[in-house]
Amino acid sequence: MHIGFLLIPDFALLAYASAIEPLRAANRLSGRSLYRWSHVSIDGAPAPASNGVSIQADYGVGGDVRFDYVFVCAGGNPAAFQHQPTFAWLRQLARRGVKLGGVSGGPYILARANVLSGYRFTIHWEHAPAFIEDYPDLDVRRSLYEIDRDRLTSSGGTAPLDMMHAVIAREHGSELALAVSEWFLQTHVREGEGPQRMPLRERLGVSHAPLLRVVGRMEQNLETPLSRGELARTAGVSLRQLERLFRLHLGRSLGEHYLGLRLERARHLLRQTSLSVLEVALACGFSSASHFSRAYRARFDHPPRGERAPYRPTLWR
Template identity: 60%
Template sequence: MGKKQVQASAQSVGFLLVPGFALMSYAAAIEPLRAANLISGKPLYRWWHAAPGGKPVMASNGLTIIPDTGVGTDRDADMLFVCAGGNPATFNDRHVFAWLRKLARRGVTIGGISGGPYILARAGLLDGRRVTLHWEHQPAFSEAFPEIAVAPSLFEIDGNSITCSGGISALDMMVALIERDHGRQLAAAVGDWFLHTHIREGMGPQRMDLRVRLGIADEKLLRVLRRMQGNIEAPQPRAELARIACVSVRQLERLFRRHLGHGIHRQYSSMRLERARQLLRETTLPVLDVAIATGFSSSSQFARAYRRNFGEPPSRTRLSG
């Protein structure tokens, strides 16, 4: 992470908890700070919590945290992390956005964890930055902010802007920040403290490789599945997929049935409909736009396929999202 920087006093770290925030991501971000203080025997970090309206804020699992302050506080902060989960696309609090912009103008490092980067983007703080966020939120984010390039990485530290995909990657991110500020030895000790024996670099992948996730070893099939995954809006014809695998269409169909239990069309349809479900839950895109973004030619065609797959119309998924 570069040269060790000596800190004259404890860094103040704020956590803005948005209702529905992911508790694991938050815990993985704050606990390494506590461990760094305990292991070093010095108050290297101190922290505080804010929430919209200053009211108790509930995590996605139902646990409630009482914040120290509301949004707009003038408390000192070297860094502030926005912790969000659930459906960050629906969060639209102009007071929060204005406060975040004010902190950024003051030189505070602003971070977003899991769905937090979505809120930073809505505040206008991610333009021209290297950005990542949880893979579940990426399709909706890219539809809402097509001008912001998203990397499928664990975390990104770009000057005074930090974005993190969430989950356990928040621990990797904090260990990287501790190493930057206080050296490799302390960072390694913090990793050991949490039995995290393999600290991952920021550019590591968020998700398991398809080989592990699906339990498939056939390289031809894996090449095709990756191409399908990367072409949801414009589905590739079977002949093109077969060309990628260097087999005939008939042979490719056999590979799908042998390893996945169904054919190419069903697999592709399932992948596209899962993406549609994410967009319905996490964006306010009209149903027709969701249909087009997932490769369907009309909203009626999309609605029929969606109901067959999930047993409910797209409108019901949106209402329950």
């Protein structure tokens, strides 16, 4: 099998390594050349990862080479990537029946190329809010990885190790796949449906169950914030008691925590989408752009528009 890795500038090195290293291990442990791989960049030049390391490319986009799989590796701000030759090449590969994959921010590039319609897929949680705003009709999941016919997507980080375990098992049997996972000290191979993020208990360092229920509902209701009374009913305690719980366990009020969640979501949308400030405000539960701007400046020491300058779309030629 010939595997292509399309490396988008600022791709995530860890996610790329987690996808390619199982192929090397499969060859080594089987004693056969089951896989070979090549690197593709948009112009044939070395492709820089987000940490500054560059990978030498074997081909440029559109090169005359036959692949069985092509995995798009992206990171940084994939929503800003605009390169029509890349999108056209991916569509051409899809027409040829090449299996297409996306790692970390890679599914964003696949969506830009219009090759994800009718498929279920996943993307890194950091990119998900912007992606959903851009592509509300696509079937994006919050899972570790998804394999749907000839589309293979992974949320990034170390999740490609789990996805490639499934690929190797499908093609060469579970015995080899398990050997590869043990090679990389995977004591537990995760299912694709697993969560991308740590449970709230670990993320917040809190074990109080009613409080965790409330924070979970907050995270699920950012566009239309729940009332303080609804949150207290979720916890099964009085509003006064709920406020005490937030200050005791999180060091801030209920309102401060909820506002912080909404503003963090807003920052992701400002950086990764072309939505107007008003549209971002409404998507994060603010009734007006002026209210949103005041809250944003108070939180981050600059207005919402200040997020836009470093993240303008890059046109790769």
